Amino acid sequence: xxxxxxxxxxxxxxxxxxxxxxxxxxxxxxxxxxxxxxxxxxxxxxxxxxxxxxxxxxxxxxxxxxxxxxxxxxxxxxxxxxxxxxxxxxxxxxxxxxxxxxxxxxxxxxxxxxxxxxxxxxxxxxxxxxxxxxxxxxxxxxxxxxxxxxxxxxxxxxxxxxxxxxxxxxxxxxxxxxxxxxxxxxxxxxxxxxxxxxxxxxxxxxxxxxxxxxxxxxxxxxxxxxxxxxxxxxxxxxxxxxxxxxxxxxxxxxxxxxxxxxxxxxxxxxxxxxxxxxxxxxxxxxxxxxxxxxxxxxxxxxxxx
Amino acid sequence: xxxxxxxxxxxxxxxxxxxxxxxxxxxxxxxxxxxxxxxxxxxxxxxxxxxxxxxxxxxxxxxxxxxxxxxxxxxxxxxxxxxxxxxxxxxxxxxxxxxxxxxxxxxxxxxxxxxxxxxxxxxxxxxxxxxxxxxxxxxxxxxxxxxxxxxxxxxxxxxxxxxxxxxxxxxxxxxxxxxxxxxxxxxxxxxxxxxxxxxxxxxxxxxxxxxxxxxxxxxxxxxxxxxxxxxxxxxxxxxxxxxxxxxxxxxxxx
Amino acid sequence: xxxxxxxxxxxxxxxxxxxxxxxxxxxxxxxxxxxxxxxxxxxxxxxxxxxxxxxxxxxxxxxxxxxxxxxxxxxxxxxxxxxxxxxxxxxxxxxxxxxxxxxxxxxxxxxxxxxxxxxxxxxxxxxxxxxxxxxxxxxxxxxxxxxxxxxxxxxxxxxxxxxxxxxxxxxxxxxxxxxxxxxxxxxxxxxxxxxxxxxxxxxxxxxxxxxxxxxxxxxxxxxxxxxxxxxxxxxxxxxxxxxxxxxxxxxxxxxxxxxxxxxxxxxxxxxxxxxxxxxxxxxxxxxxxxxxxxxxxxxxxxxxxxxxxxxxxxxxxxxxxxxxxxxxxxxxxxxxxxxxxxxxxxxxxxxxxxxxxxxxxxxxxxxxxxxxxx
Numbered sequence: 036x037x038x039x040x041x042x043x044x045x046x047x048x049x050x051x052x053x054x055x056x057x058x059x060x061x062x063x064x065x066x067x068x069x070x071x072x073x074x075x076x077x078x079x080x081x082x083x084x085x086x087x088x089x090x091x092x093x094x095x096x097x098x099x100x101x102x103x104x105x106x107x108x109x110x111x112x113x114x115x116x117x118x119x120x121x122x123x124x125x126x127x128x129x130x131x132x133x134x135x136x137x138x139x140x141x142x143x144x145x146x147x148x149x150x151x152x153x154x155x156x157x158x159x160x161x162x163x164x165x166x167x168x169x170x171x172x173x174x175x176x177x178x179x180x181x182x183x184x185x186x187x188x189x190x191x192x193x194x195x196x197x198x199x200x201x202x203x204x205x206x207x208x209x210x211x212x213x214x215x216x217x218x219x220x221x222x223x224x225x226x227x228x229x230x231x232x233x234x235x236x237x238x239x240x241x242x243x244x245x246x247x248x249x250x251x252x253x254x255x256x257x258x259x260x261x262x263x264x265x266x267x268x269x270x271x272x273x274x275x276x277x278x279x280x281x282x283x284x285x286x287x288x289x290x291x292x293x294x295x296x297x298x299x300x301x302x303x304x305x306x307x308x309x310x311x312x313x314x315x316x317x318x319x320x321x322x323x324x325x326x327x328x329x330x331x332x333x334x335x336x337x338x339x340x
Numbered sequence: 341x342x343x344x345x346x347x348x349x350x351x352x353x354x355x356x357x358x359x360x361x362x363x364x365x366x367x368x369x370x371x372x373x374x375x376x377x378x379x380x381x382x383x384x385x386x387x388x389x390x391x392x393x394x395x396x397x398x399x400x401x402x403x404x405x406x407x408x409x410x411x412x413x414x415x416x417x418x419x420x421x422x423x424x425x426x427x428x429x430x431x432x433x434x435x436x437x438x439x440x441x442x443x444x445x446x447x448x449x450x451x452x453x454x455x456x457x458x459x460x461x462x463x464x465x466x467x468x469x470x471x472x473x474x475x476x477x478x479x480x481x482x483x484x485x486x487x488x489x490x491x492x493x494x495x496x497x498x499x500x501x502x503x504x505x506x507x508x509x510x511x512x513x514x515x516x517x518x519x520x521x522x523x524x525x526x527x528x529x530x531x532x533x534x535x536x537x538x539x540x541x542x543x544x545x546x547x548x549x550x551x552x553x554x555x556x557x558x559x560x561x562x563x564x565x566x567x568x569x570x571x572x573x574x575x576x577x578x579x580x581x582x583x584x585x586x587x588x589x590x591x592x593x594x
Numbered sequence: 595x596x597x598x599x600x601x602x603x604x605x606x607x608x609x610x611x612x613x614x615x616x617x618x619x620x621x622x623x624x625x626x627x628x629x630x631x632x633x634x635x636x637x638x639x640x641x642x643x644x645x646x647x648x649x650x651x652x653x654x655x656x657x658x659x660x661x662x663x664x665x666x667x668x669x670x671x672x673x674x675x676x677x678x679x680x681x682x683x684x685x686x687x688x689x690x691x692x693x694x695x696x697x698x699x700x701x702x703x704x705x706x707x708x709x710x711x712x713x714x715x716x717x718x719x720x721x722x723x724x725x726x727x728x729x730x731x732x733x734x735x736x737x738x739x740x741x742x743x744x745x746x747x748x749x750x751x752x753x754x755x756x757x758x759x760x761x762x763x764x765x766x767x768x769x770x771x772x773x774x775x776x777x778x779x780x781x782x783x784x785x786x787x788x789x790x791x792x793x794x795x796x797x798x799x800x801x802x803x804x805x806x807x808x809x810x811x812x813x814x815x816x817x818x819x820x821x822x823x824x825x826x827x828x829x830x831x832x833x834x835x836x837x838x839x840x841x842x843x844x845x846x847x848x849x850x851x852x853x854x855x856x857x858x859x860x861x862x863x864x865x866x867x868x869x870x871x872x873x874x875x876x877x878x879x880x881x882x883x884x885x886x887x888x889x890x891x892x893x894x895x896x897x898x899x900x901x902x903x904x905x906x907x908x909x910x911x912x913x914x915x916x917x918x919x920x921x922x923x924x925x926x927x928x929x930x931x932x933x934x935x936x937x938x939x940x941x942x943x944x945x946x947x948x949x950x951x952x953x954x955x956x957x958x959x960x961x962x963x964x965x966x967x968x
Contacts (some may be wrong), residue, residue, distance in 0.1 A: 038804065038808050041804045041807075042800075042801060042804055045798075045800035045801055045804060046801075048800070049798050049800070156628070161627070161628060161632035161633065161636065162632070162633045162850060163633070163822035163825075163850055163854055165825075165850075165853045165854040165856075166854075174833060176835075181807075181833070181834060181835050183833045185833075206465075207461070207465065208440065208441075208443075208464075208465065208468065211433070211437055211440060211441045212441060214430065214432070214433060215430050215433070215441045218430050218431070218432060219428060219430065221392065222424075222428045222430070223430075223441070224392075224411070224412040224413055225390055225392070225412050225416065225422060226416065226421075226441055226442040226504060226505075226507075226508065227412075227413045227416035227417060227442060227443075227508055228413060228441070229411075229413045230413075252797065256797045256798070256826050256829065256830070257825060257826060257829045257854050257855065257856075257858075258822055258825065258826065258854040260630075260822065262629070262630075263797070265795075266795055266796075266797075267797075297798075297801070298798075298800065298801040299801075300801075301801030301802055301805075302801045302802075302804065302805060305788070306788070306789070306790055306791055307790075307801075308761075308790050308791050308792045308793075308799075308801065308802045309764065309790075309791035309792070309793065311793075311801070312793060
């Protein structure tokens with residue numbers, strides 16, 4: 036039984052990361068129907084900024100005296116930086132193509148993804164960069180289940196960000212503007228919403244979440260590499276589609292499902308580690324076969340941004 | 341009091357001339373109706389005033405300042421709101437949210453403030469909510485504030501459109517066929533509502549096919565045909581104008 | 595200046611330029627400069643560069659006033675490796691150091707063989723590399739069958755393990771090695787609890803590690819092709835509470851392993867060729883390599899491969915492949931990595947020993963030849 040619980044905790048942690056990244060895909064898709072391929076690279080940039088900041092603070096001894104402050108500081112700074120990066124990407128690569136066909140924007144997104152990945156490779160090198168992880172090893176054992184502080188940390192930060200996002204989207208005026216723009220861009224302009232600003236904000240919010248995910252992945256797994264955005268990007272995109280692309284709640288659920296399926300497949304199927312991705316995508320195809328719009332696709336309008 | 345003034349406004353889409361040198365104005369406190377056969381260019385005028393279409397000639401001025409060329413959200417911020425011929429609500433939001441969205445241009449909290457729920461932001465949100473409720477109350481929808489827009493009956497959706505337009509505190513409101521699809525008693529309530537709006541000091545520009553509504557509420561009527569303004573004046577004058585009669589009879593034989 | 599003199603000057607310049615090109619010796623390197631194995635791949639290119647610098651410092655090769663390196667990216671991908679090999683053929687290089695992944699080395703070597711270009715691999719340990727009868731294929735590092743034998747001997751004789759859990763990441767190299775170990779374990783009477791696989795590029799190993807923690811094997815044989823992946827698995831193994839002795843192999847032998855895993859790497863065992871760091875050859879290599887940073891797993895092997903190639907050309911006074919081969923086999927040199935004596939089949943012998951991560955460094959631990967600890 037504790038084996039199952041242990042695996043569930045593992046799956047929850049991985050799923051939480053996927054969910055955070057998936058939100059960025061789904062929000063951008065909801066608002067301008069674009070699959071933002073560069074999103075995985077924003078996630079990687081967040082991971083890199085984290086390692087740069089944390090290594091610097093560690094070298095100054097700050098991580099020994101104020102570890103939690105240092106972590107929070109790095110997290111917030113990386114989120115802000117990536118938000119600005121995503122807004123710049125939007126301005127340079129997508130906004131000039133607002134009136135063009137969706138294919139042009141999609142290609143622009145692909146190009147941006149390659150550009151950012153190569154930019155990371157050129158500036159940060161091809162080697163893995165190690166996180167200062169000394170303070171993340173701890174954990175406790177409870178009823179035979181081992182839970183590390185990092186897992187708790189990832190789950191707590193993920194939950195907090197999800198709650199904040201929900202508040203933002205459903206309770207505030209900018210959230211209403213986002214939902215309105217997603218539903219009807221012309222109409223929302225006519226009720227006074229500056230759609231360019233709302234689109235820009237959507238990119239920024241998605242990127243901030245991805246940056247948080249990037250740092251947590253770096254801390255949890257111990258290192259980052261310039262191409263780290265690719266695989267989680269694909270998985271998170273799959274999660275967004277699984278949940279019903281454009282749907283915020285769907286992205287969260289999709290992320291958790293993909294994470295869980297991967298872990299449980301590796302845990303319970305003999306030599307399943309080899310095929311865990313296959314299982315994740317089989318579930319995706321299966322769900323889409325019966326629910327073509329994804330799990331939360333039915334009320335796609337309700338929570339879409 | 342606001343004064344909307346169109347001078348020699350022309351619009352063409354490619355080779356098609358949609359409006360040709362149309363001039364009229366909407367003086368403070370007035371209810372003016374735009375009428376004309378289908379395709380005469382009435383909705384095009386709305387789209388011109390609200391900044392959706394670019395004009396190819398002439399000037400649209402509001403309060404003495406040129407507004408042609410501004411983006412839609414800027415024009416709304418100047419005080420011109422509109423409704424749509426075919427209802428375009430944010431169907432997945434509640435009635436109250438629809439109205440609150442429209443106050444976007446009158447609030448200023450940013451994303452950070454929204455996330456952190458600063459005191460200022462909360463106070464603003466409360467004010468927006470109160471103003472939204474007032475607008476709903478004005479059109480008689482207060483009891484349906486939390487209903488999702490798409491679940492409201494058709495007549496109430498029409499009213500919600502008007503409430504949403506009022507939500508931005510406009511000084512001029514453009515109503516595009518508000519009586520379309522309403523039954524006679526609903527139409528009467530609508531007329532009464534339009535007059536109440538005008539009494540609060542908001543100018544009303546009305547596009548309407550229902551002549552009983554037009555003739556009853558309008559101070560002045562502007563008649564368009566094929567993108568040209570053929571006549572304007574008090575309802576009674578317009579009704580007896582030969583050019584108007586011909587335009588309508590001509591259109592009926594189409 | 596008259597028109598005639600201008601033309602004469604131009605002709606003279608062209609002639610001089612012609613002689614300048616003729617005096618350049620071109621060699622190539624093939625290794626993954628991008629992708630998951632970029633770390634090892636760049637070490638190989640740098641090792642080759644260091645050897646060129648060392649040879650040039652010793653007076654270069656008579657008849658050539660310059661040695662030019664074409665460092666191509668094989669990306670550990672068979673198709674790209676073949677394309678890169680074709681490029682080297684077009685550049686008319688006289689020899690190639692590379693490649694890294696056996697799955698890329700094998701097809702690339704076929705392309706180079708068609709042009710009779712000698713290839714010396716510093717890192718591909720698959721048996722198949724030298725067993726295809728190619729006349730100009732050489733190997734500076736050891737072989738996987740020897741490596742797995744060394745590992746199993748250690749598991750049985752020193753760890754005295756009864757149960758083993760095997761994980762690999764499905765490359766020609768890592769799975770080949772893991773399969774060898776599984777076969778040997780069955781032969782030696784160890785219980786193979788499971789042989790599981792992960793994917794290249796995976797970051798999360800928590801599922802399989804929880805499995806391992808539950809199964810409580812004596813030994814975890816961790817066959818991964820990438821030192822960063824190895825480090826991730828070590829961190830997560832520690833976090834999951836895996837207590838088994840962990841054994842890896844040459845592909846994770848890289849300073850990056852400790853940089854990332856830090857104390858989680860302590861006590862891990864690896865099989866790797868014995869390198870005597872006290873020999874003058876190794877010190878010479880270190881000096882030549884200094885500007886490229888800390889040597890990685892294959893830096894010294896790549897250095898030796900390039901150094902052997904260039905020395906053979908020097909001795910043969912020719913770039914004819916048959917003569918180079920004759921000189922390579924004739925040669926018997928103390929390299930930076932080991933004593934290099936090529937056989938006719940292209941092998942230079944394996945000398946795997948067991949190392950352990952101690953105080954953030956790889957330390958010699960046990961020699962399977964003598965059965966003694968260092």
